Amino acid sequence: MATKALFNSVVNWFIKQRIDQIENFIKNPIETQNGVLFSQLFHGENTDYGKIHGFSSISSYNDFKERVPVVAYEDFEPFIERARKGEKDVFWPGQIKQFAKSSGTTNAKSKFIPISDESLAECHFKAGKDLLSIYANNHPDNTLFLNKNLRLGGSAELYQDFNTKFGDLSAIMIENLPFWVEITTTPSKKTSLMSEWESKLKAIVSEVRNEDVGSLTGVPSWMLVLLQRILADTGQGSISELWPNLEVFFHGGISFKPYREQYRNIIGKDINYYEIYNASEGFFGIQDQSGSDEMLLMLDYGIFYEFIPMDRFDPNNLQAIPLEEVEIGKNYAIVITTNGGLWRYLIGDTVKFTSLNPFRIKISGRTKHYINAFGEELMIDNVEAALEKACEATQAAVSDYTGAPVFMKDGKGGAHEWIFEFCHAPSDMDLFTDVFDNHLKSINSDYEAKRYNNMTLNRPIIHAAKPRLFYTWMSERGKLGGQNKVPRLSNDREYIEPLLKLNLAD
Template identity: 40%
Template sequence: MSFKSFAAKLFADYIYAKTQKWAQNPVETQQKVFRELIEKAVNTDFGRDHNFTDIKSFEDFARRVPIRDYEQLKSYVDEVVKGKENVLWPGKPLYFAKTSGTTSGAKYIPLTKESMPYHIEAARDAILHYIHETRNSDFVDGKMIFLQGSPELDEKNGVKLGRLSGIVAHYVPKYLQRNRMPSWETNIIDDWETKVDAIVEETINEDMSVISGIPSWVQMYFEKLREKAGKPVGEVFKNFNLFIYGGVNYEPYRAKFEDLIGRKVDSIELFPASEGFFAYQDSQAEKGMLLLLNSGIFYEFVKANEFFEDNPRRYTIGEVEIGINYVLILSTNAGLWAYNIGDTIQFTSTKPYRVIVSGRIKHYISAFGEHVIGKEVEEALKEAMQDTNVRVNEFTVAPQINPEHGLPYHEWFIEFENEPTDLQGFSEKIDDAMRKQNVYYDDLIAGNVLRKVVITKVPKSGFDNYMKSIGKLGGQNKLPRLSNDRKIADELKS
């Protein structure tokens, strides 16, 4: 065992013990975060506009500060982007994380000197919890690759600007710098396919032990690597035993990954976003990710089925229940207040509080009142693939409201790596799994309002070509699992 590996175990035990202190006192921890946020921002423009001086409790806050998304908070963010100080948070932010916008184009999410350390520490602590639990730390001596956006930063009115993953790249600890790949020159390549080709060339002869990134883009790297090497990834990198991912559910990709690698490897799930680092998988044995209650973020939760009502009830951490679909609402030490990030989560545990990401509040299908969410379609596909050699590269689902013949249906667009021998039987397995999970969908099928799932096969690289056509191939971009309209579906059909 190397000194670095030994030291990693000691540090992992220290961080685990430190985490337990706040994880075992969740309500008190969140109350402390809440008070600190209000006190810190009381003299900002936002704090004055919402009478922070009079806020003594969460109930006061909920009365004064409505839930907002980016578009509704944009007037404040625009002032920050122009260079004004003390708008949403004291002073100026350190960075703007630039993300894809909706109606207003690019979004600029502030990162402050208070919020930035938590982005770095959370990723570190996820790995340390893995070491604490498994006692496996040998991988720290190997090379590590992080598939991410370019670390090159622009500047806007004195504030540096870039993709979150590119910003975070500047904070890799010195003790990891020698192990980290790809090189700066490769990392700043803009074109994603060119970049992946360069990463393959740079890493193919290295001792890679940890690989991290969004599964769909790591899959492209693995495919190119296997093609060039002529053997599975696990033979190319004999010491590769840990995959770290976030952004999308790994389960639809797991079987394909194990084929590409040639064996199973451990994985750690992360839940990061430009707005904050919310959770990480703290145990290989437990379902869900530990919600980070001590990281400068105060959480609220709104039941997803009530979210679009007038004045839905806003729950705090001590009031949530396991298995309910909640919209995640944030107030942060980067100056976001009662902010709707758009993600929905479900709690898998309340001792400690662990969550899974169940989907997006805007990514659902309810064309007929069925309220289908991302978690349900992912589980249905996983169940249909069980005990088969079917492998799926990518998929998305949309309603077909006006078919040329017969009843409406849900259309599943699937890019297969290995196709089922009986496509109709496979679609029926998916449909059965959907009916078991979603009582509304079951009623619609039983009542002959909908017919069963219809699968449309997407040719190889079809989804990559679609993402390329809209300028979103690679980086942090993800294909929506669900759409309540036919926009993506019609593009794929054409």
């Protein structure tokens, strides 16, 4: 009892200290961000990249904006390749020894994101502690620290290449976690780092079925696959029968909206759900209010934020604005400068601000994942909202989906074509289509204009996928596992064509 009391005392002290720090950057957001920027410039001034762009004589944000270009991965890759080969002081002081390998969902080419000691400790690990602090502060009667956290990361190992290592971010983090995290986490490091997905699932089920799990952490789609396997293996009616102390799911990577009802059913009781916004490039946002669908933009992780309004997004002339100039409700592409050595780097995600005091955000999509073949500017957040309404109206539940344009041909109007994999089929597919279509009209005026009298866009074409279609497709592409995502939207037919073909195959 004395040990438990001491542990709780230490935890509560840490939580209070960190909550005070979070409240400080909430009160002083612009000052906090300016401090981050000039700290990064100081660290980078003697690197090759810093010398090229004159970091040492930058004295204002405008200087920074004028001298340092906004870059995509392809622009920055030559510097990353030099660092991967062991060169020091390329874009961050010293040698970067670890790189997170990520193909993302927009490009088949692998990306190698630098992970410095500072970004690992002051961003990724700090965010993990903050997530627990915020949750515990919001739920003082929690028992989170008395039970295990079930983590589901990517299927990856760390590989040696040149003088550096690379692998999934989750593999890098697991490799570097302090011992006390391993004690409170399941499955083991050995199992978590297994590469072959099916073997890994079996090993995880075997390890975790007899644990007392109090929290889950992972991507909703893949975690659902794991929980379904656990129920099939144990014969339990619900996850809460197996783990009665389960109280929260920390989730990220994709929207939770299509999965909320499925989780309520499989868990068998109401638990808390907290969204996080992280990527290989950094950890950006944490849901700080219970029951909310907004995330607090974390301003003291060594990341300086800029934003490009999507209505002015021009790949040949990327013009960003600072945090103090953003507006509520507009779509922005995110540009980051980090303590991992990324300078004005376009990560490919888009967000909307829901609050400016404090700065809270929702993920709205990807700069390359949208449908705008006819000027309709359809983003992922539009689709998720319409999908939620269609499912409610028809008692349906969707596990995966993708959409693409049908281009005009032979004088016929265009359309949007969708493949939805249902775990509960709609009671009426025509009603599902109408509700989906009408809600898109109600929340997206550009879509509504293009749908008017079917002049440009016809009624959506919706296909029901056969069971495990997306799982099979991802498997064929070598993309099974916790950090791989199904592309939700595309402005061409790159993804939907092979899926349609696979859906018709025996």
